[in-house]
Amino acid sequence: MxxxxxxxxxxxxxxxxxxxxxxxxxxxxxxxxxxxxxxxxxxxxxxxELISTDLPWRQRELAFAAAFPQQRDLILAVIDGATPELADDAAARLAAALEGRPDVFRTVRRPDSGPFFEREGLLLLPLAEVRSATEQLVNAQPFLGPLAADPSLRGVAGVIGTALEGVARGDAGLADLRPALSALAQALEAAASGRPAFFSWRALFAGTPPGPRETRRFILVQPVLDYGALQPAAAASAALRSSAAGLGLDAAHGVTVRLTGPVPLADEEFxxxxxxxxxxxxxxxxxxxxxxxxxxxxxxxxxxxxxxxxxxxxxxxxxxxxxxxxxxxxxxxxxxxxxxxxxxxxxxxxxxxxxxxxxxxxxxxxxxxxxxxxxxxxxxxxxxxxxxxxxxxxxxxxxxxxxxxxxxxxxxxxxxxxxxxxxxxxxxxxxxxxxxxxxxxxxxxxxxxxxxxxxxxxxxxxxxxxxxxxxxxxxxxxxxxxLHLRSPDVESMATLTDLMADPDRTPNTISALAPSLEAAAALAKRLEALPQVSHTVSLSTFIPADQEEKLALVADAAMLLGPALEGVEPLPPPSDTELVRALSTTAAALRRAAGDALDPASTAARRLAEAMARLEAGPAANRLAAQEMLAAPLRTLLAQTRAVLQAGPVTKASLPADLVADWVTADGRARVQAFPSGNPNDDENLRRFAEAVQAVAPDATGTPISIxxxxxxxxxxxxxxxxxxxxxxxxxxxxxxxxxxxxxxxxxxxxxxxxxxxxxxxxxxxxxxxxxxxxxxxxxxxxxxxxxxxxxxxxxxxxxxxxxxxxxxxxxxxxxxxxxxxxxxxxxxxxxxxxxxxxxxxxxxxxxxxxxxxxxxxxxxxxx
Incomplete structure (x- = not known):
């Protein structure tokens, strides 16, 4: 040395x-x-790019990504509405706005909506749920017909007045109107006080409060990425948020828009x-x-x-x-x-x-x-x-x-x-x-x-x-x-955690490719037989079972509702004077119907009468707000009802091209997606799930396998x-x-x-x-x-x-x-x-x- x-x-x-x-x-x-x-x-x-592409699991991952390029580099916009109608309207308007920005967004899709789902979505439900839904539509016919003719606060007051006349004749009891009276009273009280309020006709007719499945919608966006930047999708995320803000999609209007997915997760981690x-x-x-x-x-x-x-x-x-x-x-x-x-x-x-x-x-x-x-x-x-x-x-x-x-x-x-x-x-x-x-x-x-x-x-x-x-x-x-290395407080991670709590929307799924649709159906059956798999989804999932019985139920509902909804020319919006008159008349009718009785229905009638009286006596701005609160979701509901009543037979040939592209490759291979049973977020459960699926489909890929x-x-x-x-x-x-x-x-x-x-x-x-x-x-x-x-x-x-x-x-x-x-x-x-x-x-x-x-x-x- x-x-x-x-x-x-x-x-x-x-x-x-x-x-x-x-x-x-x-x-x-x-x-x-x-x-x-x-x-x-x-x-x-x-x-x-951090792990070699020569590894077998990476090659399968890349092959799947190449087969379905539209599912790479995604931003998932999660839209939550105070009501189902708000969520549907917000998703539709935001998707339309984003489609107008090809400089920032390569593709914009609504995986849970669009013309096909609006028309045929009811048929994808189990037969019992289709029967229940069509019965609700038929039962709502006395309301939907008049409201289609006058979709305004004046029209709502008129429908209540007409129903009270039926109560007076003995055709119905006041108790039958109690759900509608209570819901309208709560909404109009808020409007009379100048507070934001949101009303759902769908929830009213269903008779049950909506859950996240009804009030949550999704938009899948492929942004233009700049990998030379520390946050490649920063411009796209900013443009998406700006579009949402410009459309008034915020908490003050009953809507929240949150971003998650692989691209926002990576950006927000940095x-x-x-x-x-x-x-x-x-x-x-x-x-x-x-x-x-x-x-x-x-x-x-x-x-x-x-x-x-x-x-x-x-x-x-x-x-x-x-x-x-x-x-x-x-x-x-x-x-x-x-x-x-x-x-x-x-x-x-x-x-x-x-x-x-x-x-x-x-x-x-x-x-x-x-x-x-x-x-x-x-x-x-x-x-x-x-x-x-x-x-x-x-x-x-x-x-x-x-x-x-x-x-x-x-x-x-x-x-x-x-x-x-x-x-x-x-x-x-x-x-x-x-x-x-x-x-x-x-x-x-x-x-x-x-x-x-x-x-x-x-x-x-x-x-x-x-x-x-x-x-x-x-x-x-x-x-x-x-994911455990990411801050749970950032929007993308908090939103993903929220989604992962739903076993039907968890990202911890595994996909496998079969040579054909027939082979995919057979593979789906083998996977569903595994105790580690809760259910599978493939293109066949979007072709409804029991179509004949379901379409018959829809046809019956269309026969009763069609004349009241189709070809109806709505009245022009009422003036403020007309609104005041309608509120005054209906409030008086409610008080007469309730009298001095102390039963819940009478109490609800008097409460609604008081709310209408306060709205009548208040400023015109509160009446306009109340009208928009009721009319906007009504327009959405009427459009959706008209679409549902037009449902027809669904075949592979009638499925939308973009939906087919999500499940079948250009060369004919078909995708099967497996969902885990048990806790979809438990590491040990996901390990067993991945091993079980790969034992049946060795070339499968997905988050549990990639991790x-x-x-x-x-x-x-x-x-x-x-x-x-x-x-x-x-x-x-x-x-x-x-x-x-x-x-x-x-x-x-x-x-x-x-x-x-x-x-x-x-x-x-x-x-x-x-x-x-x-x-x-x-x-x-x-x-x-x-x-x-x-x-x-x-x-x-x-x-x-x-x-x-x-x-x-x-x-x-x-x-x-x-x-x-x-x-x-x-x-x-x-x-x-x-x-x-x-x-x-x-x-x-x-x-x-x-x-x-x-x-x-x-x-x-x-x-x-």
Missing amino acids: STELSLTGRIVAASARRPLVVAFLSLAIALSALFYTTRHFAMTTDTA ATISENAGLVSGAMLLALLGILWLAVRSARVVLAIVAATFLGLVVTAGLGLAVTGRFNLISVAFIPLFVGLGIDFNIQLAVRALAERQHGRALPDALAAAGRGVGGALALAAAAIAAGLFAFLPTSYIGVAELGAIAGIGMAVAFVLSITLLPALLMILRAGAGGLAEGSTHLLAPLDRLVHRRRGAVLGIAGAAAVLSLALVPFLRFDFDP RGAGGSIVEAFIQAGVLSFLAVTALLAVALRRVRDVALAMLPVLLSGLLTLATCTALDLPLNFANIIALPLLFGIGVAFNIYFVMAWRAGETDLLQSSLTRAVVFSALTTATAFGALWLSSHPGTASMGRLLMISLGWELLVTLLIRPALLARPPAD
Whole structure:
């Protein structure tokens, strides 16, 4: 190693002699890298590109996406109305508005509505429900006919008056009118008070309050995406929200529009990560500066370290972009990786130089001595860490493979700048002038003596901890569901959670392709026979069963209702004078019908009379609001009733082309969609569901399969990379150290720290996930670097390691990384916060191993 040591020493000395030249060249390289980055910057937020397409489950996923391209990259607009009529009207108007924006939206579809569903949708219900629905329409005929002729508040008052005449003649009882009287009274009371109110004729005729199935509608939108932006669908989402606002689709008008689906989920995840980025970044910066100052006690040295690290980060970004061609959501983690390890390299050199200064050396000589003293260890640490990071390159986890490539390059950059630019900056800033002090580590002397005296006990405790950790590690959980990493408070995730509560609308379904419609029908039967499957949907689902009986019921209803609804010319809207007259007349009729009786129907009649009287006496604006409240849903209901009464036979040939395209490919293959039985959100239930479906349809794909496939692929990638990293680092250390014992001493603390970290996660039930697992390369790199520093110092004959400048540098380096990146814990993004937790846990164990286990391992001299 003497040649390497003298080489790094000469490089540091040369940099100290020509500091302006080195600084100028470094700045020129950094500016060139910055220029390249700004000219060629590319960032993909497409999570589908993070895992290799060569994996079988990914190939099936891509094949399905190619077969149904209209179902890729979707925004799902979820429209909830205070009434079914409001939801239907809002969905229709919003879809029409979006169809007029082809510059932003490639396709706009209403999967649960449109002419086909409005006309034939009733036939898709079970026969009993069709019979009930047609009976309700027939029973509503006395109301629907007059209201079709006068769809206004005047018409409603007239219908009530006519019904009261029938009560007076004894044709009906007041109790028969009670539901209508109570519902109208509640709505008109709100209108008379100037409060927003919403009325549903459909709910009134059904006799039951509507549920989410009746009041919720969907619009599927394929936006024009810009993958060069951090939020590719930001423009489309903004345009959709703007259209909804322009149409008055808001809570004040009884409608809410929420966005979810894969595209908004991805966009809002990035927005969540950046939501409190200022807080996290500020905490990181303050922590870095504070710990660095405590380590070196010199603002000039801190400035030099920060400047060298920043320029290295710029150079790494440029080189990484040149190698990979773009950044992805994972590879951008090279930033904390580089900062954490780059600062460590700079702290090692700076603190060693401070120690040399205490021996009276001039700053150039102190820097050269520091280069000779720690340069070899830094070179070996950088090479070992880079080898460990490059081990991710052959894995199928492309996101981390690209991270490994960029961060591995960054290790070379960090090392070179630590022995060139940092010494140059320290000379330029005259950091050696006035009061550079290493600071005392003598407080650790008692611990040093204790570790030497109780070496056997310390190593025994370490061995017991390793055995216990090994026993706990098999119980470590890996959370396969990426949804658990998203903030539950953002709109897209909250909306998805809401939808997932409905087993018929859960996204956790599985789809399989059959060669033909006949084969799809047979496959659907086999899947439905599985206890893990609640039901299936295919194109055949949209061809109603029992059509003859259902159409007969519809025909009977049409015979009774048709004359009253078809060909009717509605009266013009009433004037305010006509409204006042109608309200006054009907209120009087209600009071006469109720009399002094105290039964519920009479009470409801008097309540409605009072509401009408208040509305009559109030401002005209309240009467207009009441009229619109009643007339708007009435128009919707009448249009829907006319459509339902025109239902006819449904065959495959009569199905809409866009509906057929969702279930049959261009080459005739047919899709079958399976829904899970039991809890559609339970991980274990979904695992059994996926296994059962794949046993019948091996080529099936869907969210439950993709989650398991991605989780398995990522875990396999990290295991593969872990083995390769271990072999590569061990081989490198074997070549450099040339003694099995020294290699073991360098690697054992790394393994112990890793085991303790994983065991702690198990004990605290903190699962590994797609986010925090990315922290493992950083933890591995820090552990390898620290071990190499200590072993190299031990081989050089240093004793009392806890009192050395090396321990000071290592401790402050660990504190810098832990404190700075522990700030990730403050993030409102659950995945980022979990990374911060894992970093803090691991670095805590790393410090403990540094202060206790490593000194015990190295308590005996190398010759022993």
